[in-house]
Amino acid sequence: GAVVSQHPSRVICKSGTSVKIECRSLDFQATTMFWYRQFPKKSLMLMATSNEGSKATYEQGVEKDKFLINHASLTLSTLTVTSAHPEDSSFYICSARDSLYYEQYFGPGTRLTVT
Amino acid sequence: GQQVMQIPQYQHVQEGEDFTTYCNSSTTLSNIQWYKQRPGGHPVFLIQLVKSGEVKKQKRLTFQFGEAKKNSSLHITATQTTDVGTYFCAAMGGNEKLTFGTGTRLTIIP
Numbered sequence: 166g167a168v169v170s171q172h173p174s175r176v177i178c179k180s181g182t183s184v185k186i187e188c189r190s191l192d193f194q195a196t197t198m199f200w201y202r203q204f205p206k207k208s209l210m211l212m213a214t215s216n217e218g219s220k221a222t223y224e225q226g227v228e229k230d231k232f233l234i235n236h237a238s239l240t241l242s243t244l245t246v247t248s249a250h251p252e253d254s255s256f257y258i259c260s261a262r263d264s265l266y267y268e269q270y271f272g273p274g275t276r277l278t279v280t
Numbered sequence: 281g282q283q284v285m286q287i288p289q290y291q292h293v294q295e296g297e298d299f300t301t302y303c304n305s306s307t308t309l310s311n312i313q314w315y316k317q318r319p320g321g322h323p324v325f326l327i328q329l330v331k332s333g334e335v336k337k338q339k340r341l342t343f344q345f346g347e348a349k350k351n352s353s354l355h356i357t358a359t360q361t362t363d364v365g366t367y368f369c370a371a372m373g374g375n376e377k378l379t380f381g382t383g384t385r386l387t388i389i390p
Contacts, residue, residue, distance in 0.1 A: 209380045258322055268325040
């Protein structure tokens with residue numbers, strides 16, 4: 166199947182700093198990528214849909230100024246958690262959908278810890 | 281918004297026993313997908329069901345889509361330790377968005 170990478174896999178940052186997470190589709194082009202958040206032992210919650218060349222669309226309750234999304238190319242989307250706080254600590258997972266197929270391919274996730 | 285519930289939330293089975301997880305939606309679904317997430321890992325696509333009453337098999341896994349397209353099930357026959365993980369159903373909505381179910385965490389007792 167298709168491969169999606171995320172970087173970094175783990176990050177620890179201090180409260181008030183910003184963290185950027187990269188999501189790359191390695192062997193296919195993705196006009197649309199998705200960002201999810203997952204709390205321990207919980208389901209995945211869609212945060213936003215990242216569209217190449219246009220603004221991301223955010224789900225209700227997700228602050229767009231807090232979670233900045235940029236989809237600069239057909240293979241890269243970035244999520245920046247700005248002015249992080251301990252409550253932002255979570256597992257962030259991206260996914261991408263190859264336009265030729267219907268399933269979404271998930272990245273390995275980024276575990277963010279804000280101290 | 282769309283809600284997708286799964287039961288049970290947890291399931292502990294003896295190795296070799298069967299396992300079933302059920303997925304129920306508040307609305308009629310155009311299709312349903314199933315994913316498996318191993319502990320510490322990310323979701324991996326298993327299958328998609330589209331047709332009313334559809335049944336698909338993958339070795340020991342059997343997937344069903346209800347006649348009314350509001351529910352689905354995943355059945356594993358003769359579980360193995362490699363089946364450990366959380367199984368999620370996910371409903372595809374507009375703009376390709378997936379709404380994930382609450383998940384069923386399966387643990388196997390060797």
